[in-house]
Amino acid sequence: MPIPGPSPAAPPSPVPPSAAPLGVAVLGAGAMGADHVRRVDQLISGARVAAVADPDEARAAALAAGIDGCRAFPDPLAALDAAGVDAVLIASPGPAHEEALLAALDRDLPVLCEKPMVPDPEAALRVVEAEAKGGRPLVSVGFMRRFDAEHLRLKALLDAGELGAPRLLHCRHRNLAVHPYFTEEMLITDSVAHEFDAARWLLGQEVTAVQVFRPTAGLPGHTGVNDPQLVVFETDGGVVVDVEILANGGFGYQVQTEAVCERGTARIGEAHGLMTNAAGRWGGEIARDYLTRFADAYDREVRAWVAAVRRGATAGATAWDGYAAAAIGAAGVEAQRTGRRVPVELAPRPAPFMNAV
Structure with missing residues (x-):
């Protein structure tokens, strides 16, 4: 049966007029974050890097340097609250994703989150439920394939x-x-x-x-x-x-x-x-x-995400897809540990995720 995704119910979050670039906060200044900062700054029409956050503030500052209006932060939540931030791209380590995702959803900010959305299915389900409670599709997950x-x-x-x-x-x-x-x-x-x-x-x-x-x-x-x-x-x-x-x-x-x-x-x-x-x-x-092999896919993904945000939609994999990957992964880890065939157990799908995209 087709894999369902969130239905485009509810009005979209406010975004800048089409003539104004979408201000993106990039969380994480490692290899993946740096690649996305370069991509949004140099390749993606209609978007700009408004903030970069990383616990290593010097690394964040190095990425923000030379980008007009871009500020560096050691605290990701401060970056979400920075002036000019309209959307969030999460490229920090997986264990930091849940807090950032829930904070973005609390602020009604569209998110593109690199995989894993979160490392374990319980945390992933909390993200799914938080998005469903908000009544609008906000989370895209970076399965770039x-x-x-x-x-x-x-x-x-x-x-x-x-x-x-x-x-x-x-x-x-x-x-x-x-x-x-x-x-x-x-x-x-x-x-x-x-x-x-x-x-x-x-x-x-x-x-x-x-x-x-x-x-x-x-x-x-x-x-x-x-x-x-x-x-x-x-x-x-x-x-x-x-x-x-x-x-x-x-x-x-x-x-x-x-x-x-x-x-x-x-x-x-x-x-x-x-x-x-x-x-x-x-x-x-x-x-x-992977940054070399899938460079074009990453470009297409971020370009599609920026366009989707302006429509009040998501692009590519959804929060439910992120949860499904985490649930399958948990079964896979148990199978790896025990050598047994392990069934995959998925929670009931929340109502906003019942209809096919």
Whole structure:
């Protein structure tokens, strides 16, 4: 069945006249936040960076420097209250998301929140309920694959039914390396979270159960993470999805998906960048990270979000999608820990999220 989203009930929040740029507060000045500050400042028409917040105020100030009218704050809530802020882009670490989201909703500010919306399903449900109580759609969640050109082509192909009904999805998610603080649970909650959302979106089906398989020995030299792992999940439409997750591949960043359908297959993510043929050899480039591979998707996502805010709507994944990813992730972590097949339990959907977008 189609994945529902919030219905566009209630009048939109006030936003600047169409001629005035949308003032965006960016929370988080790390790699993701810095990339979004650059994007909004240099690439997105109709928006400007009004504030940057980070506990490291010097880092926030460095990003704000040179942007007219932009102020730096160590406190994210102070940034939400800054003059000229009309909307919020959350790119801080996941554990800080709930407070920022609830504060933005309390101020009736539209939000684009990077994934994970929040790390655990209980907190995610609190965000869903707070948005539903407000009566208007305000939260968009940054599952950027929904804006990637290749994923959009695969989605259109599956929706059109040209290959018949999908039966399997084979996915690969490979990283160059991860930070020292990266844990084995984060393979599920931070990395495979993308596949959880992409599968729900591509198939229009809910995930019902998860199982995780681990090799007897992980890659050498990476303590704390048994790597790679195979995550298998089932949907309420009878599709089986397998995901190879490799956190420390050492060669680059790859995201690939193959749909096996009744009358054929379709595959995306095969190659990106320059390909060469010379001296009896062929070769090409592999993106180093997600910011490179999905740069265009991030641009499309933020552009769509700014346009949606002006319409009083959301763009891409909703707060309910963020909650669903967290609930599937919790089942995945339990499956990873126990080796068992774990059912996914979703709370009843609040009324504003019952109708399809």
